[in-house]
Amino acid sequence: MTVSYLLGYYLWVGPHVLLGAILFAMIRRKVYPQFPMFFLYTAFEILQFAVLFTISRSHVHFGESYVRVYSVGLAVSTAIRFAVIHELFRHFFRSYPALDLPGRYLFRGLTVVLLLVATGVAVSAPGNSASFLLNITYALDRTASVMQCGLLISLFIFSRYFALSWRSNAFGIALGLGIFASVELATSAIWLHLGAFGNRAVNLLTMATYHCCVLIWMFYLMRPEREAQQAPKTLPKYDLDIWNQELQRLLQR
């Protein structure tokens, strides 16, 4: 067994064990009603891992059946990730009623624009693989990554422009998903170009990134929720002269 082989196994098994811990923490700390889609995503990732791991250990190994299950799993996982992003948008804008409507328009508008961009990329650069299933899988993965990456970056830009505060667990989920989406965008493009399943270096990079994202989710979901905003540190000592001046100024209008 080489170091690379062991590392590969660790990066495959480790994040899913940690996802189990996240799932447990979400139930214990009653966070799952706030983020039901993320809860579903975590549960599905663990299930998918269990199925794929079992197949890989059986006589089928990493053969055609494995690729089929992997492709279906990736499609479902990607769809749930979209639901998680939608959930983050809703969670974020619900805290600020003034942004509820612009936020909804932003999400819809961006989704349409990014879908057009991603479709354009898919048409202009189809895959090189002989396998139709692999071509479709990676092309869809790349399309979804473009959209997810764009949506999450837009959410961060939006929150930054309006100087809005995030609940730390929502921030952690968004950051982890964003990092994974951007790396997956690169790796899916490389996979599509190589036209082969299971390039070792690309696999390790994807798995290592996913491990980092799981650690980010763990950090933000398991630590105590901080107050999103600093409160004044001193007790009020009203300066009556100042307030009086302000009141007079307002009354003069």
Add this chain to the structure above:
Amino acid sequence: MTTTIIIVVIASLALLCLLWLAKGRTLSASVLDNPTAHIRALDVEAFRNLVDPDEEEFLRSQLPPAAFRRIQRERLRAAVEYVSCAAQNAAILLRLADAGRRSTDPATAEAAEKLVDNAIRLRLYAFHAMARLYLGMILPGARIYPVRVAESYEQMTRQVVLLGCLQYPTRGIAAAL
């Protein structure tokens, strides 16, 4: 091959952009620790004057076209400064009011909620106004009247005073507005 390289480069840039945005997600601690030092005084009347349609019409009628365009660009440039200053103040007040929303005192929570709401609206108007003002600088003949910023700013000022009376002792906030 070229498309793959372009996508990989874009993905890398997206990752860097995301990390940069995530790193600076909050206003710096110094701003929140001492907001009064960062809030800039804004003369709303002077701003109103800069974007007053009557004033603009008067200048248009009194000055030769070339001189009017030059003066109008200067006026709009000054208006951009005012709008960005108002937007910056709104961002700081928004973050400060955010804490008040979770106050146990209903009056404070309500005042803070209104201030947050208004500060967000002001940021929205400011974004809109900036686009219009820059457009006006490119086309000095076009009529640009971003008055909602001034109204929203005044409303926000009142809400800051109210919230300050209820919660904040910070002398500078009231004095700055």
